[in-house]
Amino acid sequence: MTVGGGSVLGIPPSSEGYVLEARGLTKRYGSVIANKEVQFGVRRGEIVALLGENGAGKTTLMNMLFGMTAPDAGSVLIDGGPVRLQSPRDALALGIGMVHQHFMLVPPFTVAENIALGVEPSRRGILDLSDLEAQITALGRRFGIDIDPRALVKDLSVGQQQRVEIIKALYRGARVLILDEPTAVLTPQEADDLFKVLRGLAHEGTGIVFISHKLREVLDVAHRIVVMRRGAVAGEVLPRDATPESLASLMVGRDVLLRVEKAPSVPGNPVIVVRELVVNDDRRVRAVDGVSLSVRTGEIVGVAGVQGNGQTELVEAITGLRATQSGSLHLGERDLTRATVRERTDAGLAHIPEDRQRHGLVLPFTVAQNMILNRYYRLPFSRWMVMQAKAMRDQARDLVGRFDVRPANPEARVGSLSGGNKQKVIIARELSRDVRALVASQPTRGVDVGSVVFIHGALIAARDAGAAVLLVSAELDELLAVSDRILVMFRGRIVGEVEAATATREEIGLLMAGGVGRVIVPATN
Amino acid sequence: MTRGRFAFIIGCIGLLIGGAEVLRSPDVSASIVAASMLATMLRFATPLTLGALAGLLCERSGVANIAIEGMMLSAAFGAFLGAAVTKSLLIGVLAGMAVGVAMATLHAWLSVSLRVDQIVSGTVINIMAAGITGFLSTEVVRRQALVGAGLLPALRIPVLADLPVVGPVFQQQPIAWMALLLVPLTHLVIFHTPWGLRLRSVGELPRAAHAAGISVIRTRYTAVMIGGAIAGIGGAYFTLESVPAFEPLMTNGRGFIALAALIFGGWTPAGAWAASLLFGAANALHINAQQFGIPVPAQIVGMFPYLLTIVILAGVIGRVSPPAAVGTPYEAD
Numbered sequence: 042m043t044v045g046g047g048s049v050l051g052i053p054p055s056s057e058g059y060v061l062e063a064r065g066l067t068k069r070y071g072s073v074i075a076n077k078e079v080q081f082g083v084r085r086g087e088i089v090a091l092l093g094e095n096g097a098g099k100t101t102l103m104n105m106l107f108g109m110t111a112p113d114a115g116s117v118l119i120d121g122g123p124v125r126l127q128s129p130r131d132a133l134a135l136g137i138g139m140v141h142q143h144f145m146l147v148p149p150f151t152v153a154e155n156i157a158l159g160v161e162p163s164r165r166g167i168l169d170l171s172d173l174e175a176q177i178t179a180l181g182r183r184f185g186i187d188i189d190p191r192a193l194v195k196d197l198s199v200g201q202q203q204r205v206e207i208i209k210a211l212y213r214g215a216r217v218l219i220l221d222e223p224t225a226v227l228t229p230q231e232a233d234d235l236f237k238v239l240r241g242l243a244h245e246g247t248g249i250v251f252i253s254h255k256l257r258e259v260l261d262v263a264h265r266i267v268v269m270r271r272g273a274v275a276g277e278v279l280p281r282d283a284t285p286e287s288l289a290s291l292m293v294g295r296d297v298l299l300r301v302e303k304a305p306s307v308p309g310n311p312v313i314v315v316r317e318l319v320v321n322d323d324r325r326v327r328a329v330d331g332v333s334l335s336v337r338t339g340e341i342v343g344v345a346g347v348q349g350n351g352q353t354e355l356v357e358a359i360t361g362l363r364a365t366q367s368g369s370l371h372l373g374e375r376d377l378t379r380a381t382v383r384e385r386t387d388a389g390l391a392h393i394p395e396d397r398q399r400h401g402l403v404l405p406f407t408v409a410q411n412m413i414l415n416r417y418y419r420l421p422f423s424r425w426m427v428m429q430a431k432a433m434r435d436q437a438r439d440l441v442g443r444f445d446v447r448p449a450n451p452e453a454r455v456g457s458l459s460g461g462n463k464q465k466v467i468i469a470r471e472l473s474r475d476v477r478a479l480v481a482s483q484p485t486r487g488v489d490v491g492s493v494v495f496i497h498g499a500l501i502a503a504r505d506a507g508a509a510v511l512l513v514s515a516e517l518d519e520l521l522a523v524s525d526r527i528l529v530m531f532r533g534r535i536v537g538e539v540e541a542a543t544a545t546r547e548e549i550g551l552l553m554a555g556g557v558g559r560v561i562v563p564a565t566n
Numbered sequence: 567m568t569r570g571r572f573a574f575i576i577g578c579i580g581l582l583i584g585g586a587e588v589l590r591s592p593d594v595s596a597s598i599v600a601a602s603m604l605a606t607m608l609r610f611a612t613p614l615t616l617g618a619l620a621g622l623l624c625e626r627s628g629v630a631n632i633a634i635e636g637m638m639l640s641a642a643f644g645a646f647l648g649a650a651v652t653k654s655l656l657i658g659v660l661a662g663m664a665v666g667v668a669m670a671t672l673h674a675w676l677s678v679s680l681r682v683d684q685i686v687s688g689t690v691i692n693i694m695a696a697g698i699t700g701f702l703s704t705e706v707v708r709r710q711a712l713v714g715a716g717l718l719p720a721l722r723i724p725v726l727a728d729l730p731v732v733g734p735v736f737q738q739q740p741i742a743w744m745a746l747l748l749v750p751l752t753h754l755v756i757f758h759t760p761w762g763l764r765l766r767s768v769g770e771l772p773r774a775a776h777a778a779g780i781s782v783i784r785t786r787y788t789a790v791m792i793g794g795a796i797a798g799i800g801g802a803y804f805t806l807e808s809v810p811a812f813e814p815l816m817t818n819g820r821g822f823i824a825l826a827a828l829i830f831g832g833w834t835p836a837g838a839w840a841a842s843l844l845f846g847a848a849n850a851l852h853i854n855a856q857q858f859g860i861p862v863p864a865q866i867v868g869m870f871p872y873l874l875t876i877v878i879l880a881g882v883i884g885r886v887s888p889p890a891a892v893g894t895p896y897e898a899d
């Protein structure tokens with residue numbers, strides 16, 4: 042299964058047989074050195090995983106290999122010969138395809154139109170997509186990717202859109218396929234499907250580079266693993282010589298404890314009490330269909346489920362972002378069913394939203410400003426309706442240190458921070474006050490290993506301080522490691538409950554798929 | 567543009583013409599009312615259609631265009647001047663187009679290259695157009711006592727132009743014909759050619775276009791400049807087809823109505839055309855009300871299209887969204 046030489050940690054790899062190679066690539070952004078003399082390469086039929094913390098320079102390296110970003114120094118080689126990539130067009134022409142972290146698909150266009158973009162087939166000047174549509178179907182059949190060429194991209198799920206991106210690259214004749222964090226947005230099932238496709242492609246000779254934060258899948262899928270740290274290649278290992286711990290410490294540069302340490306929970310009185318809640322989604326279809334649950338002080342209740350089974354709507358209803366049709370929500374004794382978001386916040390409800398860019402932060406604002414979004418209207422931040430800059434700055438300086446936000450600059454624009462650090466700003470804001478209940482939705486999506494450890498620690502600390510924590514996540518490992526008990530949602534209902542300490546992935550997986558499960562603990566209403 | 571929306575607009579036009587028939591005084595014959603409604607509607611719709619198509623090309627590429635008014639006004643002046651100096655109406659039209667392209671190039675340079683806010687850039691052009699044409703019309707036209715070269719003659723389609731009621735449809739001046747021709751042509755280019763696909767991708771998600779190897783900047787420049795040429799033809803209408811003279815501010819807000827027609831028509835050529843006709847029909851009713859003996863105050867009738875615009879923009883018959891990238895300058899990194 043392994044292609045290439047033996048373990049070469051610390052020793053420069055032989056560049057023999059690379060289809061695509063980076064030699065001494067360097068890129069600066071102002072004072073930041075995003076890439077420092079990076080050596081990297083991929084061979085025919087090889088799957089290389091690129092690992093590294095947020096901000097390590099992975100995307101920058103891939104963008105340079107794809108002609109999207111121009112290097113300051115160094116060169117790109119294809120089949121051993123140096124090439125000048127002035128734009129993605131050049132890279133595409135040389136057989137390099139890229140699936141970006143943020144998809145490059147035009148939502149109101151059809152699949153075929155998106156794939157045609159830039160290489161439009163036409164007859165006498167008129168766009169003619171009929172042959173292309175047939176080719177898409179054929180390519181899809183060959184690689185096990187089922188896609189309707191006439192579907193509008195905006196109607197497709199994230200997983201399907203990604204497949205369109207892959208077909209797009211293949212249609213352009215990609216011999217090397219670069220995927221930037223392809224699984225960050227996928228459900229575990231979709232990720233498995235993706236890897237099936239990637240293995241098939243590698244088998245037919247395509248060289249594949251994929252970036253990921255998920256050590257388990259990297260060890261599963263990659264033939265070779267390259268780790269970046271602070272803009273440079275920190276090492277290169279083969280999966281059989283690596284463990285999640287060894288990879289994590291290579292990424293972070295020190296030993297990392299991946300196992301979540303926590304004492305058994307000591308639950309008290311119910312705090313979040315949801316009864317018979319019914320919530321509609323954006324299309325006014327019932328998404329939450331009579332959910333009852335309760336979370337007690339001092340416990341973390343996880344919610345598992347395949348994406349789109351009502352978890353998002355449930356969280357939005359509890360946090361006040363979405364109207365409820367019927368049912369009730371109490372925080373302790375207090376009825377919050379119709380309360381505004383501010384009333385909920387003042388009642389002690391904290392929220393780490395699923396979409397941190399849209400619901401968690403005001404991206405053009407500074408770190409300091411974002412850290413008071415839930416209390417700017419109160420003393421000491423507002424006095425006689427005037428913002429108190431000093432109070433804001435002092436608090437931000439304190440929180441940036443305590444929550445390890447990097448860079449530790451309260452005046453930095455939040456939009457310029459990496460995903461993990463954005464999330465830390467939210468957590469600092471939400472947890473640095475008296476919190477009775479915390480609703481956290483996908484808190485570690487797309488963040489790097491170091492930040493994951495930190496975020497899990499913060500959730501458990503909140504629990505131990507007496508908060509009731511509701512954790513919604515698509516990552517089963519995360520739910521099993523962090524929660525005390527786990528509820529499973531399927532088609533808008535809670536179909537089972539398991540004890541986290543004894544439950545298995547398989548058991549939860551079965552419940553998530555709508556199978557009948559063993560209910561270990563009776564639902565606590 | 568949905569079929570329903572298109573049908574709604576056509577229905578409203580029918581309602582206006584039908585309303586004129588119902589309300590006319592018995593002394594005026596039904597066929598005279600219909601014929602003059604049609605003729606006035608088409609005439610009024612011509613600059614609106616051209617202005618809307620100009621805006622459409624621009625906005626579909628992701629550049630907001632509130633400068634249609636300024637482009638048409640300066641082109642109206644350029645067309646007049648060109649024709650007056652050379653005594654050639656054709657050169658007048660070409661001069662109008664050239665001025666339209668020049669103004670559009672300025673808009674593109676400001677908003678695409680310098681990444682000035684597109685609304686600010688559009689405002690700059692509108693103010694500049696009003697100022698410069700006002701100044702030149704007193705300083706050059708009056709002082710030199712320039713007289714216009716007359717109006718473009720109507721082109722008739724034999725036989726059809728002699729039909730009762732619908733006759734006026736087949737007897738129009740060249741720029742009006744050109745507007746009618748440009749509607750399907752723009753549709754074809756935007757929706758059925760490779761360039762049109764690129765244009766729309768640049769207006770929806772420029773990063774995706776860039777990643778597909780398309781030059782966002784060049785595509786936007788091209789679209790804005792072609793739009794400028796079309797706005798230039800629309801401007802020439804005022805001085806070469808409507809009246810053979812230039813007056814300051816003579817476009818009188820019709821660039822903005824063209825923008826409303828563009829939005830109203832859901833950023834599609836057919837929709838923009840239908841909406842232009844609707845504004846034309848409402849205007850026809852407005853200016854003919856007295857002649858037809860219609861017992862409704864003209865001001866009330868004149869309000870109709872604006873009320874409709876509010877109703878439509880409020881989303882009563884379904885929402886259409888503008889191209890997603892309109893208003894955002896593109897910055898490649």
Ligand SMILES: Nc1ncnc2c1ncn2[C@@H]1O[C@H](COP(=O)(O)OP(=O)(O)O)[C@@H](O)[C@H]1O
Pocket residue numbers: 070073074075093094095096097098099100101102457459899
């Ligand atoms: N367009 C840019 N402008 C300024 N700084 C950038 C830009 N792109 C990346 N950087 C910086 O370069 C470093 C590497 O970023 P990136 O390659 O995106 O990391 P990764 O993909 O590994 O998370 C980070 O410090 C980031 O802030």
Ligand SMILES: [Mg+2]
Pocket residue numbers: 099100101142221
């Ligand atoms: Mg990245």
